[in-house]
Amino acid sequence: MAILSARNPILSAKNLCVESLGAKESFPVLTDLNFSLEPGKILGLVGESGAGKSMIGRTISQYLPKGFAVTKGTLAFDGEDLVSMLPERRRNLLGRDIAFIPQEPLSGLNPVLTVGQQIKEHLLRIGLAAGENWRERALKEFEAVHLPHGAALLEKYPHQLSGGMCQRILIAMAFSSRPRLLIADEPTTALDVTIQARIVKLIAEMQKRDGTAVIFITHDLRLASQISDEIMVLYAGRPAERGPAKQLFSAPAHPYTRCLQLANPNITGPRRGLFILPERMPGLRVLKELKGCRFASRCPNAIEACTQTEPPLADIGPNHIAACIRTEKTPDIVPPPLAPGREIASSKIHLNGEKLTKAYTTAWSPFAKRSSFKAVNSVDFTLGEGEFVGIVGESGSGKSSLARLVVGLDTPTDGRITLAGRDITANGHADRAYRREYIQMVFQDPQSALNPRRRIGSIVTQANEASGLHNSTRERMDRAAELLKEIGLPPDASMRFPSQLSGGQKQRVNIARALCTLPRILVADEIVSGLDVSVQAQLLDLLLKLRDEHGFSMLFISHDLSVVRYLCDRVMVMYRGEVVESGRTETVFANPQHAYTRSLLAAVPPDDVNAEWSPVLAEAGYQVE
Amino acid sequence: MRPIPLWLKSGRVQTGLVIIFILGICAIFAPYLAPNDPNEQNLLSILTPPVWIDGGDAMFPLGTDSLGRCVLSRLIFGARVALTVAFSASIGAMIIGAFFAHVAGYFGGWVDWVIGRVVEIWLSFPPVILSLILMVGLGTGLRNVVLAIILVDWTRFCRVLRSEVIVLRQRDYVSAAQLVGFSHWRTITREILPGTLPLLITLMSLEMGVAIIVEAILSFVGMSVGSETAAWGQMIADARQNIYEAPFNLIAPIFAIFFAVFGFNILGDGLRRTLDTRLTQTERS
Numbered sequence: 089m090a091i092l093s094a095r096n097p098i099l100s101a102k103n104l105c106v107e108s109l110g111a112k113e114s115f116p117v118l119t120d121l122n123f124s125l126e127p128g129k130i131l132g133l134v135g136e137s138g139a140g141k142s143m144i145g146r147t148i149s150q151y152l153p154k155g156f157a158v159t160k161g162t163l164a165f166d167g168e169d170l171v172s173m174l175p176e177r178r179r180n181l182l183g184r185d186i187a188f189i190p191q192e193p194l195s196g197l198n199p200v201l202t203v204g205q206q207i208k209e210h211l212l213r214i215g216l217a218a219g220e221n222w223r224e225r226a227l228k229e230f231e232a233v234h235l236p237h238g239a240a241l242l243e244k245y246p247h248q249l250s251g252g253m254c255q256r257i258l259i260a261m262a263f264s265s266r267p268r269l270l271i272a273d274e275p276t277t278a279l280d281v282t283i284q285a286r287i288v289k290l291i292a293e294m295q296k297r298d299g300t301a302v303i304f305i306t307h308d309l310r311l312a313s314q315i316s317d318e319i320m321v322l323y324a325g326r327p328a329e330r331g332p333a334k335q336l337f338s339a340p341a342h343p344y345t346r347c348l349q350l351a352n353p354n355i356t357g358p359r360r361g362l363f364i365l366p367e368r369m370p371g372l373r374v375l376k377e378l379k380g381c382r383f384a385s386r387c388p389n390a391i392e393a394c395t396q397t398e399p400p401l402a403d404i405g406p407n408h409i410a411a412c413i414r415t416e417k418t419p420d421i422v423p424p425p426l427a428p429g430r431e432i433a434s435s436k437i438h439l440n441g442e443k444l445t446k447a448y449t450t451a452w453s454p455f456a457k458r459s460s461f462k463a464v465n466s467v468d469f470t471l472g473e474g475e476f477v478g479i480v481g482e483s484g485s486g487k488s489s490l491a492r493l494v495v496g497l498d499t500p501t502d503g504r505i506t507l508a509g510r511d512i513t514a515n516g517h518a519d520r521a522y523r524r525e526y527i528q529m530v531f532q533d534p535q536s537a538l539n540p541r542r543r544i545g546s547i548v549t550q551a552n553e554a555s556g557l558h559n560s561t562r563e564r565m566d567r568a569a570e571l572l573k574e575i576g577l578p579p580d581a582s583m584r585f586p587s588q589l590s591g592g593q594k595q596r597v598n599i600a601r602a603l604c605t606l607p608r609i610l611v612a613d614e615i616v617s618g619l620d621v622s623v624q625a626q627l628l629d630l631l632l633k634l635r636d637e638h639g640f641s642m643l644f645i646s647h648d649l650s651v652v653r654y655l656c657d658r659v660m661v662m663y664r665g666e667v668v669e670s671g672r673t674e675t676v677f678a679n680p681q682h683a684y685t686r687s688l689l690a691a692v693p694p695d696d697v698n699a700e701w702s703p704v705l706a707e708a709g710y711q712v713e
Numbered sequence: 714m715r716p717i718p719l720w721l722k723s724g725r726v727q728t729g730l731v732i733i734f735i736l737g738i739c740a741i742f743a744p745y746l747a748p749n750d751p752n753e754q755n756l757l758s759i760l761t762p763p764v765w766i767d768g769g770d771a772m773f774p775l776g777t778d779s780l781g782r783c784v785l786s787r788l789i790f791g792a793r794v795a796l797t798v799a800f801s802a803s804i805g806a807m808i809i810g811a812f813f814a815h816v817a818g819y820f821g822g823w824v825d826w827v828i829g830r831v832v833e834i835w836l837s838f839p840p841v842i843l844s845l846i847l848m849v850g851l852g853t854g855l856r857n858v859v860l861a862i863i864l865v866d867w868t869r870f871c872r873v874l875r876s877e878v879i880v881l882r883q884r885d886y887v888s889a890a891q892l893v894g895f896s897h898w899r900t901i902t903r904e905i906l907p908g909t910l911p912l913l914i915t916l917m918s919l920e921m922g923v924a925i926i927v928e929a930i931l932s933f934v935g936m937s938v939g940s941e942t943a944a945w946g947q948m949i950a951d952a953r954q955n956i957y958e959a960p961f962n963l964i965a966p967i968f969a970i971f972f973a974v975f976g977f978n979i980l981g982d983g984l985r986r987t988l989d990t991r992l993t994q995t996e997r998s
């Protein structure tokens with residue numbers, strides 16, 4: 089059976105090209121895609137956003153955006169060409185033999201139907217065994233993905249469940265038809281590390297059970313190398329490198345793979361610098377005109393010859409190919425030295441929280457008694473001058489609530505907070521004005537943090553508008569130009585609207601607005617999550633550079649432990665509103681004392697591909713789901 | 714040059730604007746456009762049919778009513794009443810409704826609770842009954858018609874806008890504005906209002922259609938303008954007696970009301986489709 093299946097790939101692409109065929113111009117979106125996926129194997133697809141990862145999934149389902157079409161090559165599922173197949177036949181395969189798990193768990197479920205209605209519809213579509221009741225079957229499938237209280241779940245609406253639960257339901261639905269191929273498009277990007285780890289393990293477990301072939305799309309090379317058999321790295325719609333996962337990760341042949349790897353901070357061993365991939369992946373329209381290697385503009389190893397002809401995908405080892413003419417030079421790419429460790433010069437304490445507590449209550453009503461819930465529970469912390477302090481924990485652990493107390497968007501229900509010697513707990517009018525000079529905040533979601541109706545220049549100088557000082561158009565334009573220069577955006581960005589910027593650029597604007605009045609303290613809430621590793625590295629680098637210039641200190645909230653380890657001097661671990669562990673970053677990460685810290689650390693895929701990743705520590709009491 | 718905004722490209726918006734423009738011209742230039750004095754009674758030629766029917770008189774293109782007044786002139790002058798009520802009532806209702814919606818949605822807490830309950834109680838009265846009760850209390854007259862419509866319909870604005878304000882209030886850019894030191898007033902006017910404006914304009918346009926109908930009903934029952942001013946509802950009431958001899962006297966004002974309401978509704982619908990951030994945002998993403 090195994091030998092037989094090894095000869096018959098479940099999915100194979102030969103010279104597959106997908107183009108966008110516009111009225112005015114057409115350009116390739118995917119170029120020369122060749123791969124074959126055997127039953128029971130996992131193929132990891134890695135690359136920055138816009139590289140074409142999702143487009144592959146959409147080509148398989150033939151659910152391409154308008155104006156996109158397969159112009160060359162074949163894509164065969166179990167020997168049948170998916171592109172030329174009758175739509176009816178394809179519909180029969182999709183959802184049954186080929187299953188999907190989407191990136192946003194909520195978008196995969198219909199918000200107005202209960203989970204039960206949706207799973208019932210799905211089970212009836214894929215067909216139940218004679219005499220089988222859909223409800224029993226649904227509960228069986230829930231059990232397989234370790235979802236407790238299945239019967240109660242059937243009555244719930246998607247918005248009543250957490251992201252992790254929704255994703256489990258989608259996994260249960262995807263595997264209920266025992267598919268032969270599963271496409272998981274960034275199934276964990278929106279989730280916490282610990283939940284990510286559980287979801288990934290769950291997919292692997294289900295995949296083993298059914299012998300399913302999986303295409304696992306992710307922008308995290310480290311995660312892909314942990315769970316995949318083979319990895320394909322995509323750059324601007326073309327494979328840059330493809331090879332067995334472990335080999336590709338331990339000895340990347342293509343400079344792009346190497347750069348991606350080095351752009352991600354390490355979680356074990358001594359801290360190293362991050363490789364900063366400059367700029368962004370070129371747009372697909374530009375690429376059409378490009379003659380040579382499409383990575384040349386960002387490649388540290390590029391030479392004249394690279395820009396002459398497109399390098400072919402050449403063999404560089406067993407089952408390992410890369411599109412680079414100088415693969416022998418790839419190991420020479422090394423991370424830049426770590427910014428010299430700054431000793432915190434003065435031990436002057438800026439900000440001090442004692443037993444800070446915030447209880448959120450239900451909406452005001454004179455009749456009902458308001459119930460309350462402690463989002464932050466008796467937290468003590470300090471922030472010294474020039475110090476970067478990380479706050480880590482799962483979503484819902486109270487990180488953002490603590491940030492809101494610190495910046496004054498909320499008033500603590502209990503405890504004391506002092507800023508440079510002044511008690512600002514009461515958060516009155518004068519306290520706010522005082523605090524404003526010292527603290528500013530960088531928000532999590534750039535989409536929501538920038539008013540879509542204001543121009544960038546007006547957003548970054550909002551502080552002038554508030555104070556009325558230097559508020560003439562001329563002064564604001566000048567200040568905006570200065571700020572944009574500092575955060576590395578072109579001056580003409582000043583006249584643009586947020587929707588005209590990329591995610592990374594929006595986040596820079598977000599930082600610039602906070603910097604406008606040169607505060608002494610920044611509070612940054614998850615400002616790099618959801619961004620590409622390359623953009624993340626650029627932003628982390630920018631924060632360090634700005635600290636050197638302005639010497640501010642920062643409370644840096646993140647669920648990504650490796651980023652906190654890279655950036656922060658000290659770290660606080662939060663669990664259900666309380667700080668369970670805190671200390672110098674190296675100490676805490678090298679020798680975690682609290683069981684919860686250990687389980688957080690264990691959830692991060694290790695740097696060494698050969699190390700065993702056992703993310704789900706069975707330590708009692710620290711399993712959120 | 715700036716490109717033509719998306720909302721102006723919509724056929725619905727264009728249709729609505731053309732209709733309102735025509736009505737506006739009629740209202741403003743009524744004395745020049747109307748062939749006759751709308752109140753002049755030509756007792757020698759009562760109930761003449763429109764000009765294209767046998768017995769029609771070129772002096773009265775749409776014929777005359779039972780008192781011999783020119784129907785066309787009365788229609789044209791009637792646009793003045795209709796548009797005055799449409800604009801002043803909807804602007805009034807919008808200002809009151811939007812004010813309370815922004816205060817409730819922005820401050821939340823007990824303020825929101827109180828405003829929410831007042832709106833709920835208000836909405837529990839059927840609007841027609843409420844406006845009739847108000848008219849009885851306030852007395853007749855155009856100004857009181859406007860006042861009655863405002864007092865009845867501000868809740869409509871308040872309820873819809875409040876939920877929009879609550880959505881925008883959650884946006885991080887509102888928190889960011891507070892952190893750089895924006896006052897509550899500035900935060901509401903600079904950060905929240907621009908976001909609710911599309912919905913507000915849409916609601917206003919729909920409200921104008923409603924106001925025209927309410928005014929027509931009230932003038933039909935004789936509670937609006939006095940008989941010396943031409944109004945569409947009044948024309949309908951007058952035409953009832955002679956419905957068989959002169960059906961056109963009834964059809965003309967009904968058509969005028971329909972035309973105006975259609976114009977405001979299609980404009981509102983077009984604006985909703987193109988300006989509604991929820992609709993356009995889902996398109997974009």
Ligand SMILES: Nc1ncnc2c1ncn2[C@@H]1O[C@H](COP(=O)(O)OP(=O)(O)O)[C@@H](O)[C@H]1O
Nearest residue numbers: 117135136137138139140141142143144153372
């Ligand atoms: N609906 C769409 N319309 C036009 N272009 C699209 C659409 N979806 C994706 N693209 C383009 O296709 C390319 C590949 O995108 P995608 O497959 O989503 O990349 P990834 O999943 O790696 O982030 C990008 O250049 C993107 O801009």
Ligand code: SF4
Nearest residue numbers: 381384387394412413
């Ligand atoms: S071919 Fe040249 S530019 Fe392209 S990846 Fe290799 S070294 Fe870099």
Ligand SMILES: [Mg+2]
Nearest residue numbers: 137141142274
């Ligand atoms: Mg994608």
